[in-house]
Amino acid sequence: MRQLLTVGLFAVFLSIMIIWNVRAAEYPKPTTEDTKMNSNTKTEQATFAAGCFWGIQVAFDKAPGVVNTQVGYAGGKTDNPTYREVCSDTTGHAESVLVTYDPTKVSYPELLDTFWSSHDPTTLNSQGPDFGTQYRSAIFYHNDEQKKLAEASLKEVDASGVFPRKIVTQIVPAEKFYTAEEYHQHYFQLRNPAATCHTGIAKVHTKLAEQAAAARDLSPERGTSVPLSSSTQPSASAIGASIVAGASCKVDDPNAACGTSHWKALTDAEMRAKLTPEQYKIARQAGTERAFSGKLWNEHRDGIYHCAVCDQELFDSHTKFESGTGWPSFYAPISSSAVTEKQDREYGMVRTEVLCSRCGSHLGHVFDDGPAPTGNRYCMNSAVLDFHPGEKLATTAAK
Numbered sequence: 001m002r003q004l005l006t007v008g009l010f011a012v013f014l015s016i017m018i019i020w021n022v023r024a025a026e027y028p029k030p031t032t033e034d035t036k037m038n039s040n041t042k043t044e045q046a047t048f049a050a051g052c053f054w055g056i057q058v059a060f061d062k063a064p065g066v067v068n069t070q071v072g073y074a075g076g077k078t079d080n081p082t083y084r085e086v087c088s089d090t091t092g093h094a095e096s097v098l099v100t101y102d103p104t105k106v107s108y109p110e111l112l113d114t115f116w117s118s119h120d121p122t123t124l125n126s127q128g129p130d131f132g133t134q135y136r137s138a139i140f141y142h143n144d145e146q147k148k149l150a151e152a153s154l155k156e157v158d159a160s161g162v163f164p165r166k167i168v169t170q171i172v173p174a175e176k177f178y179t180a181e182e183y184h185q186h187y188f189q190l191r192n193p194a195a196t197c198h199t200g201i202a203k204v205h206t207k208l209a210e211q212a213a214a215a216r217d218l219s220p221e222r223g224t225s226v227p228l229s230s231s232t233q234p235s236a237s238a239i240g241a242s243i244v245a246g247a248s249c250k251v252d253d254p255n256a257a258c259g260t261s262h263w264k265a266l267t268d269a270e271m272r273a274k275l276t277p278e279q280y281k282i283a284r285q286a287g288t289e290r291a292f293s294g295k296l297w298n299e300h301r302d303g304i305y306h307c308a309v310c311d312q313e314l315f316d317s318h319t320k321f322e323s324g325t326g327w328p329s330f331y332a333p334i335s336s337s338a339v340t341e342k343q344d345r346e347y348g349m350v351r352t353e354v355l356c357s358r359c360g361s362h363l364g365h366v367f368d369d370g371p372a373p374t375g376n377r378y379c380m381n382s383a384v385l386d387f388h389p390g391e392k393l394a395t396t397a398a399k
């Protein structure tokens with residue numbers, strides 16, 4: 001009898017473990033801890049991917065109305081992936097944050113503003129120093145309403161011009177979310193509260209969020225009033241108003257050293273001594289090499305393209321395509337921080353000039369007639385690029 005009881009108890013324990021494991025593979029429901037915080041309120045969930053999940057979790061933890069966040073893996077094709085597997089860029093998962101929020105205190109469009117403000121949504125499969133599909137920008141919608149709002153928000157932000165390039169964020173259904181290993185949870189808050197692995201390049205305030213906030217404030221369901229902090233207070237006039245990072249970069253100064261690099265600016269004489277006359281004309285005087293004359297328009301090997309002046313990594317061969325123009329063409333730079341873009345009005349045309357963000361050298365121009373997924377064509381001069389065949393990015397090679 002006692003033996004039977006032990007077997008029975010074990011069977012119950014086993015089935016609980018099996019059910020628990022299956023549940024862990026689905027979207028976790030808000031925990032009792034979440035609901036304790038406001039027992040009268042039904043919480044909702046949202047999932048975002050915006051590069052390294054440590055930094056994104058900080059951004060959402062700070063957002064008003066957010067009850068709980070978890071970092072994990074979403075949008076992939078394998079079950080129960082580990083951090084190591086996800087970092088190998090083979091499982092299809094994106095580092096993501098699952099946000100549980102109180103809809104009486106924050107609306108989904110306001111969370112979308114936090115999302116846009118916490119990363120650069122225009123860099124394909126990379127974010128800051130991180131490179132790979134696991135660092136892609138994505139909105140995983142949990143229902144049709146979220147899908148509609150995400151699409152409208154993206155459209156509004158794109159049209160506002162607050163980001164200098166087209167947004168490449170995926171909007172896809174939330175399927176399975178796997179909570180990441182415990183040591184990734186609240187990584188920065190527990191170790192170095194001041195740290196973050198990347199920050200947004202613009203403070204985004206959409207009209208959509210402003211309207212949603214107004215509707216939420218009028219809602220009879222609204223619970224205790226929590227004033228939004230000034231940084232999250234939506235304001236129509238602020239749309240497109242501020243580009244934060246890179247704003248202090250003086251690209252007009254040919255010898256400016258920008259960003260966090262260790263590039264030591266050269267004097268004009270040093271620059272002339274270092275570069276060939278053709279390189280100098282292009283890099284320092286915004287010149288253009290003759291089509292089909294350069295060494296790289298017909299280069300098809302794998303590798304990394306560096307700045308020929310300061311050696312900064314600029315383009316990955318995987319984004320190179322045959323444009324037929326006679327100039328090496330890419331649909332995206334290695335990261336948004338690798339290049340600086342500015343409008344140029346030479347020859348009566350308005351074009352967007354592309355410069356190396358580290359040394360300020362002119363590289364070429366970007367046009368919006370490129371192929372998917374960005375629709376951009378970075379038309380570069382071979383003379384100011386150094387090709388390193390077979391090279392992989394330090395961040396991907398190390399994994």
Ligand SMILES: [Zn+2]
Nearest residue numbers: 307310356359
């Ligand atoms: Zn450079």
